[in-house]
Structures are given as structure tokens and as C-alpha cells.
Amino acid sequence: MGLPDQKRRVILMVDDDEKLLSAVRRTLSSSFEFVTHTDGQSALDWLAANRDRTDLIIADLVMPTLDGISFLKQSAIIAPHVSRMLLSGNISSLSLREAISQAKVSRVLAKPVSVAVLKDAIERLLTTNVTVAAPVPGLSANMVTNAIDCGDFHPVLQPRFRASDFGLCGAEVLCRMPLLEREYGIDEIIHSCQNSPTINRLTSQLMAIMVDQAPRYSALLEDQARIAVNLSVFSLKTPEFFDLMLRFYEKMRMRGVSVSFEIPESQLLPNDLEMLAYASRLRERGIGLLIDDFGSGNNSLDLLRHEVFAGIKLDRDLVRGIMTDFLDDAFVEWIAQVCTKLGQSISAKGIENSKIAEKLQIYGITELQGYHFGSPLPLDQWEEAAFMPLRASAG
Incomplete structure (x- = not known):
């Protein structure tokens, strides 16, 4: 499943798993432009300077300095128009409610996640969600x-x-x-x-x-x-x-x-x-x-x-x-x-x-x-x- 336009979408991904980030960059670089960080604060600094060209933000729930939900909450303030995805293992009901209500997460993927599954999720999220049905000829x-x-x-x-x-x-x-x-x-x-x-x-x-x-x-x-x-x-x-x-x-x-x-x-x-x-x-x-x-x-x-x-x-x-x-x-x-x-x-x-x-x-x-x-x-x-x-x- 591919995206309808030819322009590569810019995706900011934050995860402390450098092996996953490396695999994502290596495998999906032909489909998307990935900007990856292992540190949440540096990712926020990058987002503040590049919010207008960012299409999607992906963050791991557990990170050493800034947890994923806190990061996504701050990213929602910086770039409210950009969709957000959370990668998580087990998540508590409190964290889930916070992710939905405050971090405005559009999708949650359970880890461990394969690159193929991640690619599919990205494409689904970036594909226009509201399709205007074409009028049926003769029907009014x-x-x-x-x-x-x-x-x-x-x-x-x-x-x-x-x-x-x-x-x-x-x-x-x-x-x-x-x-x-x-x-x-x-x-x-x-x-x-x-x-x-x-x-x-x-x-x-x-x-x-x-x-x-x-x-x-x-x-x-x-x-x-x-x-x-x-x-x-x-x-x-x-x-x-x-x-x-x-x-x-x-x-x-x-x-x-x-x-x-x-x-x-x-x-x-x-x-x-x-x-x-x-x-x-x-x-x-x-x-x-x-x-x-x-x-x-x-x-x-x-x-x-x-x-x-x-x-x-x-x-x-x-x-x-x-x-x-x-x-x-x-x-x-x-x-x-x-x-x-x-x-x-x-x-x-x-x-x-x-x-x-x-x-x-x-x-x-x-x-x-x-x-x-x-x-x-x-x-x-x-x-x-x-x-x-x-x-x-x-x-």
C-alpha cells in the first residue's frame, strides 16, 4: 500500500532503541524521510525548527530522560496539526487516558514492532482519512x-x-x-x-x-x-x-x-x-x-x-x-x-x-x-x- 503522492513525507521518530532506528532508516528511507533521535529534548528542539514540514511524530513510551507521553504532549503544543503515534509495551489505563486526552495520540502500536508493521501503520495514518465520495451520476x-x-x-x-x-x-x-x-x-x-x-x-x-x-x-x-x-x-x-x-x-x-x-x-x-x-x-x-x-x-x-x-x-x-x-x-x-x-x-x-x-x-x-x-x-x-x-x- 503506497501513499498517493510522490513527495516523501517527513517523520520524526524518537526511541532509545538505536537498532530499531537504524533498521527503520535503512528499510524505509526510500518511502519516507526519517529524522531520528534517541533523546526527547533534542527531538523537540528539532521539531520547533521544522514543524511546518513534519508529517508524523512517533515516540516510544519508555525513554531515559523524557517519557513518550510527556514528549508527545509537548510536541502537540509545538506542532498541533501533526499526527502522533505511540509505541508501547504494556500501558496502564491512566497512561492510556493521558495519551488520548492530553498527548492527542492518533495510534498506539504494541512493541516489539516489526519494520513492516510500522510501515503499514504509517501509511494508514498518513493516507487521507476523510474521502469525499464522488457523486453518483444521475442520483440526487x-x-x-x-x-x-x-x-x-x-x-x-x-x-x-x-x-x-x-x-x-x-x-x-x-x-x-x-x-x-x-x-x-x-x-x-x-x-x-x-x-x-x-x-x-x-x-x-x-x-x-x-x-x-x-x-x-x-x-x-x-x-x-x-x-x-x-x-x-x-x-x-x-x-x-x-x-x-x-x-x-x-x-x-x-x-x-x-x-x-x-x-x-x-x-x-x-x-x-x-x-x-x-x-x-x-x-x-x-x-x-x-x-x-x-x-x-x-x-x-x-x-x-x-x-x-x-x-x-x-x-x-x-x-x-x-x-x-x-x-x-x-x-x-x-x-x-x-x-x-x-x-x-x-x-x-x-x-x-x-x-x-x-x-x-x-x-x-x-x-x-x-x-x-x-x-x-x-x-x-x-x-x-x-x-x-x-x-x-x-x-
Whole structure:
């Protein structure tokens, strides 16, 4: 995996292991321009004079004169725009929290680390984390509006399961637009209107259907009547829609259904103060807001520094990679520990087989979702399947 541009990125690396630094310089000099130091203070002096041309800072946790977290905290003051990576063996929960909240570390790699793994991590971190999806020819928000006018939309439910015992623990409500989906994928459809009033209209109409169906959710799921709903940042930041969300939440709660909301990481920016303010208002009311597709970009850890999110849902590609990619596997295991220490839930979607499910169970993932456990279904089909044994026994 190579970086898209030809200019070599400048990386400042501080480690008291001269053998590792030598191996990095020797092996990766064709890909990156490495500036290496064994002393933290001399590295800070260099950074102060070269902050504008530095692309990444890497530091070992344990160093003789200045520990890695202290070094990275000072480097964040000198060059706040530069991403930071921490190399660590065992790290305490206190040090981990300090690394995330104060040193603003973007990635943690467990030592010992090979040069190949380090190279892969560097490339992932330096690759642009927010990719703007190209518009789909012919698809527009107006087409979605027309589909809504024609009634071409309905909710489906995908079951969610506890990772601890694989027991049913709720469902996620997803939107389907059958006629429009003959030509476009549902992700493309939602993306085409996610920053326009159309997304507010679509989500509000789905929520109205959910309020009507709430007693059926409660009967079907009983004590596990917990429903997750997808949300756009545009909707969250619209005052009228935000008030509608609060009323929707209360109506569902009065009908015995607990609701949480999920926003894709690609729509969330750590410096979006307006978004954070609305998210904080939800948290104050005890309403869960989760980061969906977590790990799909480089904003992941920056977002966790804000104490407004109730948890995360791991990106399906990241989940799929734990069986074949060492870095994905290590990151999922580590972020599960982070969320546990921060008191946040962590779920995973895209579960394709039992081996992935069992591995995530060991890592301490809270909930699982995917085709291995159950496909999205309209409510009446789910009810028919759930109550069929009861009708058979009654007959």
C-alpha cells in the first residue's frame, strides 16, 4: 500500500532503541524521510525548527530522560496539526487516558514492532482519512424526495446480539427504498441527501413509522427492546429536527422501547463544536449517541477524546480484517480495551462467520451484528418467523 503522492513525507521518530532506528532508516528511507533521535529534548528542539514540514511524530513510551507521553504532549503544543503515534509495551489505563486526552495520540502500536508493521501503520495514518465520495451520476437529493413522495421507503430491522452469550439484545432500524435501489445502492442513496433537508424528511418519516410499530417491537423483543437508529450530522445540527428527536425518544420510551442513535465516523469532525454541543445535550438527557463505522478513518481516537459519545460500532472492513491483517487485529483488540476503560460500549457489524464472532467475544466486544446472525427483515417477516413455533404448538 503506497501513499498517493510522490513527495516523501517527513517523520520524526524518537526511541532509545538505536537498532530499531537504524533498521527503520535503512528499510524505509526510500518511502519516507526519517529524522531520528534517541533523546526527547533534542527531538523537540528539532521539531520547533521544522514543524511546518513534519508529517508524523512517533515516540516510544519508555525513554531515559523524557517519557513518550510527556514528549508527545509537548510536541502537540509545538506542532498541533501533526499526527502522533505511540509505541508501547504494556500501558496502564491512566497512561492510556493521558495519551488520548492530553498527548492527542492518533495510534498506539504494541512493541516489539516489526519494520513492516510500522510501515503499514504509517501509511494508514498518513493516507487521507476523510474521502469525499464522488457523486453518483444521475442520483440526487430530489430523486430521494420523489421516492419519499411515492412511498418508496420502509424500515427493516437487523438483529443485534450480545457478544457474551450470542443472545438477542435488540435491533438496528435500516431504510430500504426498493424502486430506487434497482439502480443505486442504499449507501449511495443516503449519501446523496445526507447534507440536505431531504435526510431530515426521510428520517422523520421513518421515526413516525417506528413510533407506530413500537408496541410490536416490545412484544417481539420483550426486555430486549433496544433499537438503534441511523442519523446524519446535518439532522443532529438542525434545531427543529433535534427537538423532534427528543420527542421521538420519549414516545418510544413510553412504549417500552429504548432508542440510541448512530452517526458514521465519516460525518464527524473532532473540531465541529456545533455537533459536539448537540451531542452533549443528548448525553445530558441520557440518550446514547454512537460513532458508526469506527476505525474507517483517522478521526477515530480524536473523537473518543470528547466525552459525548456512548460508544462505538466498528467498521465492517476493520472487523473483517482481524482474521488476516495483524494491524487491524491489534487495533480492534486495543480499542476494545480503551472503550472498556472509558466506560463506553463497543459493538461490531459485518460478522460473517463464527470464527470472527468468537474472536471478538474474547476481545470483550459488547454486541455483534451481521449476516452470520441475521439479515435485515421487515417487521412482519420477523414476527412471522418468531411466532411460528407458538402457532405450531397451539395447533
